[in-house]
């Protein structure tokens with residue numbers, strides 16, 4: 001039963017061969033080196049025999065010298081072969097794990113966003129790093145170790161049988177006697193090692209969260225509390241490690257005792273035979289050599305077996321990830337969006353629930369026309385579904401029913417990258433990468449010239465402050481752009497969108513109030529960006545709704561009213577209330 005289960009587990013390793021296949025020559029050379037080292041290893045036993053019988057026992061200095069020379073020759077061959085095998089296999093392991101990492105990452109970046117809601121990012125990261133590292137050690141060392149040990153085991157047993165039948169039978173009885181306790185303890189150690197790894201991972205997660213939220217920790221004076229909590233996590237990990245270390249030490253002691261006792265027993269029996277003249281001293285030497293080789297091979301195979309089992313788990317997880325199909329794909333024969341500048345947008349009876357909440361409609365029967373070149377403002381209380389409209393427009397999700405059209409072309413039939421190329425999104429919280437200003441603005445158009453970047457920054461009213469940064473456009477902005485103020489981050493994000501020059505602009509306004517000067521700059525940049533473009537804005541500011549051609553009032557996933565500011569202020573009680581709450585009371 002267990003065997004069947006592990007057989008099944010091992011078959012999950014098979015797809016790795018697809019990644020090894022391109023490196024056939026490397027594998028073949030490594031196997032050749034492996035064969036060489038295994039046969040040299042086996043002939044070393046004969047070398048030992050020769051040295052003892054022809055050198056020591058025969059008492060001939062000359063023969064001893066030539067025997068040692070042959071031995072050194074064999075050892076040199078062994079060294080060269082081992083170098084080739086180790087170098088090629090390790091390189092193959094690195095190469096293959098690199099390829100797997102790339103394949104996994106390439107998959108991840110194309111997956112639909114809801115995949116990341118169902119699967120924790122920490123887990124996906126560990127597939128990319130830990131699981132691939134485990135496969136690297138499998139390809140780079142375990143496979144070749146297992147193969148080498150297998151060859152040596154078979155070869156060793158044959159040599160033992162040739163050398164002395166009686167002693168061989170003793171060895172074959174002794175090996176399991178040593179192996180069984182080793183495997184029992186080994187399994188315990190492995191279990192403890194994996195829980196020890198889990199405990200260390202917990203420590204990492206804990207510290208990561210505290211570092212990320214350090215300001216909250218400090219402002220609530222929670223340093224001591226966090227120190228204690230972290231301390232107890234560390235102690236927990238230590239307790240697990242202590243158990244593991246104890247078991248491991250015990251394992252080593254037992255192995256040493258059993259192995260050397262068995263060798264002593266063999267020497268005793270073999271020594272008796274030598275004394276009675278039934279075998280030569282050299283034969284006994286060679287025999288001990290082969291017996292140790294057989295025992296070591298069996299031990300290695302047992303160890304590698306455990307490792308392969310663990311790797312099978314990793315491989316299964318990785319391959320599962322590689323097999324995931326994105327829910328959002330381009331059809332085989334995509335249609336073109338009729339080119340008109342700007343482009344009109346149409347929501348036709350759209351109904352949508354997030355996959356994680358199939359019973360809670362986020363949008364219900366949304367029917368809305370956004371004429372080309374116009375600005376539409378979405379307003380509504382929190383959770384009304386405004387952001388969801390943007391998510392659907394960019395096809396991060398597809399609606400369960402209804403259609404969204406750009407110039408009458410259903411967006412699910414349009415090429416996905418073409419669709420996203422058409423749109424430019426400026427999120428409420430600008431997303432900046434830990435890099436310099438160049439990289440962050442060029443994200444909108446990677447091949448933009450320096451002049452184009454300057455131009456976009458100027459239009460976004462960002463050029464001046466960027467020039468004043470310590471290294472100008474080459475200034476590093478820190479993780480998530482921590483080295484910039486809120487208004488500055490927004491203007492960088494706007495410059496990025498200006499550089500992209502999209503047909504449709506999706507703008508999620510910042511809710512946090514900017515100071516008058518930043519507000520002026522951001523508004524001026526926005527005016528520039530919205531000129532002659534179809535624009536949808538999630539509006540939080542009075543200036544925006546006043547300028548909008550159409551205001552769409554949303555609540556609980558539905559459109560409740562549409563109109564202009566002056567009409568809605570009379571006709572829509574919700575809009576009226578929102579204005580009072582959100583905008584300046586006097587103005588509304």
Ligand SMILES: Nc1ncnc2c1ncn2[C@@H]1O[C@H](COP(=O)(O)OP(=O)(O)OP(=O)(O)O)[C@@H](O)[C@H]1O
Pocket residue numbers: 117354355356357362380381382383384385386387388389
């Ligand atoms: N990824 C998600 N998975 C499940 N439900 C979601 C997800 N994102 C949003 N929702 C739910 O969908 C509904 C609409 O959310 P949405 O973010 O569109 O509202 P919003 O109008 O943009 O609100 P806010 O102004 O607060 O940003 C809410 O009830 C929200 O809880």
